[in-house]
Amino acid sequence: KAGVTQTPRYLIKTRGQQVTLSCSPISGHRSVSWYQQTPGQGLQFLFEYFSETQRNKGNFPGRFSGRQFSNSRSEMNVSTLELGDSALYLCASCDRDNSPLHFGNGTRLTVT
């Protein structure tokens, strides 16, 4: 099976712009989660989707949003980018609750 695929791998944006990141989970996995990874804060939970429904959201401002499509692919969007949004954004999928997360390679976002 192919692993979790995230595109693009790298993004450079300027403050005020918006960005959309994409994630394709492992085939058959219906749960997709997003995490923000920064050197000082570790892995911070953004949101989790299952069968197109957001089941939980982390403590991030409303500028961060996401969605999941019927084929389980997911996107996250960040609007009005700030310098502090620079981070590695990781997507992970799993096949059922309380099971291992399988991570993608991430999208490294740099905001200038």
Added chain:
Amino acid sequence: GENVEQHPSTLSVQEGDSAVIKCTYSDSASNYFPWYKQELGKRPQLIIDIRSNVGEKKDQRIAVTLNKTAKHFSLHITETQPEDSAVYFCAAIFPGTYKYIFGTGTRLKVLA
């Protein structure tokens, strides 16, 4: 609140020695505890996990122990090798939340 604390933040050991990383969690109802290894520039990868119905699990040089009463779990690596050098993250899932909370990570350096 939902919290996972991880110690130490950095750990240096001589090749061949053992390494121990400890995590504590806040919700006594948590029932699944995975450990991830992240090498520089790569995705986090699951190395071992444990469920609340067992106290210890081993996989070759790696073991995890769980003390539900004290709400802590530990990763043990024996006979460390240079390729064990990486950042290790513990995590716990909080029932009904569909999200994993990660510790802040331990940077392990194995000195040859």
